Structures are given as structure tokens and as C-alpha cells.
Amino acid sequence: MSETIVKVNHMTKKFGDLLVLNDVSFDVRRGEFLCIVGPTGCGKTTFLNCITKLYEPTSGEILINDKPVDLKQDNIAYIFQEYSTMSWLTVEQNVAFGLEIKKKPKDFIKKEVDEVLEMVGLTKYRDYYPSELSTSMLQRVVIARAFAVKPQLLLMDEPYGQLDVDLRFRLEDELLNLWRQTGTTVIFITHNIEEAVYLSQNILVLTNKPTTIKARLENTLPFPRNVTSPEFIKIRSEVTDLIKWW
Amino acid sequence: MTGRSLKGVGSYRKIGAAAISIAVFLLIWQLAVMFTDVGIVMVGPVEVIGRFFVSMVEPIGHDTIQMHILWSLSRVMTGFILGSVLGIVLGILMGWFRPMNALFRPLYEIIRPIPPIAWIPLSIVWFGIGEPSKYFIIFLAAFSAITMNAFAGVKAVDPELIGAARMLGANNRQVFTTIVLPSCVPHIFAGLQIAIGSSWATVVAAEMVRASQGVGWVIIRGQDSNSTVQIMVGIVAVGIVGFALAVLMRWIEARLCAWNVRGK
Numbered sequence: 001m002s003e004t005i006v007k008v009n010h011m012t013k014k015f016g017d018l019l020v021l022n023d024v025s026f027d028v029r030r031g032e033f034l035c036i037v038g039p040t041g042c043g044k045t046t047f048l049n050c051i052t053k054l055y056e057p058t059s060g061e062i063l064i065n066d067k068p069v070d071l072k073q074d075n076i077a078y079i080f081q082e083y084s085t086m087s088w089l090t091v092e093q094n095v096a097f098g099l100e101i102k103k104k105p106k107d108f109i110k111k112e113v114d115e116v117l118e119m120v121g122l123t124k125y126r127d128y129y130p131s132e133l134s135t136s137m138l139q140r141v142v143i144a145r146a147f148a149v150k151p152q153l154l155l156m157d158e159p160y161g162q163l164d165v166d167l168r169f170r171l172e173d174e175l176l177n178l179w180r181q182t183g184t185t186v187i188f189i190t191h192n193i194e195e196a197v198y199l200s201q202n203i204l205v206l207t208n209k210p211t212t213i214k215a216r217l218e219n220t221l222p223f224p225r226n227v228t229s230p231e232f233i234k235i236r237s238e239v240t241d242l243i244k245w246w
Numbered sequence: 247m248t249g250r251s252l253k254g255v256g257s258y259r260k261i262g263a264a265a266i267s268i269a270v271f272l273l274i275w276q277l278a279v280m281f282t283d284v285g286i287v288m289v290g291p292v293e294v295i296g297r298f299f300v301s302m303v304e305p306i307g308h309d310t311i312q313m314h315i316l317w318s319l320s321r322v323m324t325g326f327i328l329g330s331v332l333g334i335v336l337g338i339l340m341g342w343f344r345p346m347n348a349l350f351r352p353l354y355e356i357i358r359p360i361p362p363i364a365w366i367p368l369s370i371v372w373f374g375i376g377e378p379s380k381y382f383i384i385f386l387a388a389f390s391a392i393t394m395n396a397f398a399g400v401k402a403v404d405p406e407l408i409g410a411a412r413m414l415g416a417n418n419r420q421v422f423t424t425i426v427l428p429s430c431v432p433h434i435f436a437g438l439q440i441a442i443g444s445s446w447a448t449v450v451a452a453e454m455v456r457a458s459q460g461v462g463w464v465i466i467r468g469q470d471s472n473s474t475v476q477i478m479v480g481i482v483a484v485g486i487v488g489f490a491l492a493v494l495m496r497w498i499e500a501r502l503c504a505w506n507v508r509g510k
Contacts, residue, residue, distance in 0.1 A: 097411070
């Protein structure tokens, strides 16, 4: 199997006359944690939606495992900005949703769901409905649902953008643990530069519209990362400068 | 997380507040009838309630008040169930399938603002003065409310949920059955609440036109015989049954949609 899981070649997206993405090309390695940062409104979500074919790119190609994206075949999970839980399903049923859709055997689903609920610390809340959960629990349900299908590619669109700082820190650490345990490839969109430096192995910096790739930075800081260390601050400043100056 | 143990206390408080407001209303009504000129044109609640209980054993016309209520209920339920089934199906189809929307929405939007009672003369021409014309009028009342709510329910489905399901490999049929249908259930129940109320209001109007049983007939018969107390008995029956139906609908919704109620 190829080392490259995602290959984006000259992707362009227009909405009418508005050019949003302009000739974007990049690769993502298998098992990589890639963060995409850019100014607010630069088209980060459009970028992700094109990868997942929620939007059809105007031109260019996106390959997953060297083949055009096929949502039926490619095991992709997407975590949106909002906590998109199914309010009519319990925590357990929400987490099992993707496996049920894929028509996996019942005992397999039970085993996978138990495992992932344990990983995110929601085992004792399995029979609760989303309306009974706190914000952090809802976000964990969404993350658990994504990890339950053991995705080869996990796309996250500013998932912690609306959380307060301490909750965000906790969920970031949980995400890193899950990523290390599962080896899933993660593409994580954020406008929070500190978050990007804390989580990623590589950072893709986008320009304002029409969006192109300004730079790709490798982040070799060892885990766990210290946000106050000089090395961390240096990378954060580097990314900040790239976003500040056009 | 919310405190579930406080819910019971809240329910008792609500019931207590409702009982107090009804008791105060009845007291003011009774005092107004006893000590002001209101008594010339209206009977007091003591007399109305007394007569209501008497009419449970002494028939008004051929039937007791319970039988009149059952007659009206049977008409409401027939029209309501027919209107609900068709309205839910049409609303969901219009909301999810664009060609269905293009085909049926203009026609529905023309029919929707027409008050159901405006159809009474035509329904008599089409179906005669028997039961089918009443079913038809009630059907229209229920159909309008439910179709709009089912349609709005589908339109309100969170696109991120659809996106998440598609990402997890759901095909169109799975998105429809696992996301769209469950998502619009609360809207449908809201429509059923409105529809049961308007159906009940419409049956009274339909029975006022031509019937020999039912609470609408009791009211119009009271008017013909200049019996204010009989009119009030009919009105009280309408109020009590309408309230009971609304409570029943909420109870069914709470049982079927526990997820939409728990934790709120």
C-alpha cells in the first residue's frame, strides 16, 4: 500500500464567479496528523468539503489510495464544527451508527462500540440521549462515532472552535491519544495556531481567498508538547507570521 | 446534566398552578353571574357543571352527553387519521423529493389558506348530508396543518447530520430512513397537535350544519331552544375533550420521542 493516502492535484473550486480555491496541490502521508490553518473565511471548510466530495471541485483531482474518492469504498469519517449527534439515538446507538450503516454483524458492533466508549470515557453514559449530555460529552460522542468505524482518514473541521480553553486542552489530549492508539490519518482544520502546533506533525498554511497554499511546515516537536517551551513558541510565531503577511 | 429528580416536583407545581387558575376563573364567573348583569345573559358555572353531570344520565335529544362526545370523536378520528396519514406522506415527499415539491406544492399552497368550513357547501353537494361530508371537512383541517409541518420538518434536517451519515457510507435510502425520517418526528408531532385542535374545532362547525348527534349539534340545538345552559354544556364538553386530546397527544409524543423530552 502506498505511503501517500491523500493526493490533491491542482484542485480549484469556484462558486459562480467567485474563485475560492485556486490550484491547490498537496499530499498527506498515511498515519500523518496534518493541520490546516488559515484566516477566517479563507475557504478551509470548502477545502475539506471538496476532499469529501460534499462539494464537487471545479477542476483538479483528489485521489485516496491512488484512486478517485469513493465514499462507499474509502473509510472516511468527518467531524463537523457543530456537534452533529443524532438526538433520537442514545450515546451507544450514535457511536454504532456508522457500523450499522456498513451492516457489520451485531456482536462485532457491540465489541467495537464498547471499546471506543471506554476510550472516550463514556461507557456509563451509553444509554443517555444527547439532550442529557454536556458539550464535552457531545463532542466525545462525535469523536467516538468517527473512531468506531476505524477510519483510514479522519477529517475534523474546527471541532473545538466553540469550546472553552480547559475543555479544548483536554479534548486535544484525548484526540492525540486516540490518534496514537489507532494510527488513523487526521486532517484537522483550525484557525487556532496554538492548537495546530500542539497537535500536528505538519501544518499547511492557507492564504486568503482565492485560497492557495502559502507554506507547508514540518513540526517535529516531540509529544507531549509544552506550549510554553521556546521551540513551541518559535513554530507558533513562524505560522503566525505566515498568516499575517500576504 | 439536568436534575431528573426535580422533574416530579415541577409537574406537581404545574398541576397546582393550573388548578388554582381554573378555580379562580370559575369563582370570578360565578360571582359575576350572581352579583352583576352578566347573570341576565349567562348562567353560572355551578349550574353548567350540574347540568353537565345530569346530561350524563338524562339524554339531550336521543343521546347522553358522553354519546354526543363519542359521535364527535368518531368523526374527528376518522378525518384526523386520514388527513394525518396523507399529510405526513405528502409533506415528507414534498420536502425530500424536488419533483414532488414542484408538482404538489403550488396546489397545496392554494388549498392551505382556505378555511375548512368554507368547503361545507361543496362537501354537501359532493358527499351528501351524512357522515362522509363531515369526514371530508375534518380531513382538510388535519391535512393542511400536518402537511406543512412534515414538509418543514424535512427542510429543517441538519445538513451536517446528512453529511456525517454520507461520510460514514450511507446511501440515499439510508440517509432518508436513518436521518431524515427520525429528524422530522418532532415537527410532525407539533403538526398533529395543531391538527387535532383544528379537527375538533371543525367538527363542531360541521355538526352545526346538519346532524342529530354530536357536541356541535348539542350547541346548535341549545340555540334553537333558547337554552343557554345547554349551549354552555356543549361548549364545556368541547373544551374538556379538546384539552384531553391535547394531553393525550403530548403523552404519546413523550412516550415515542423520549429523546426529545428527556434532559430538557
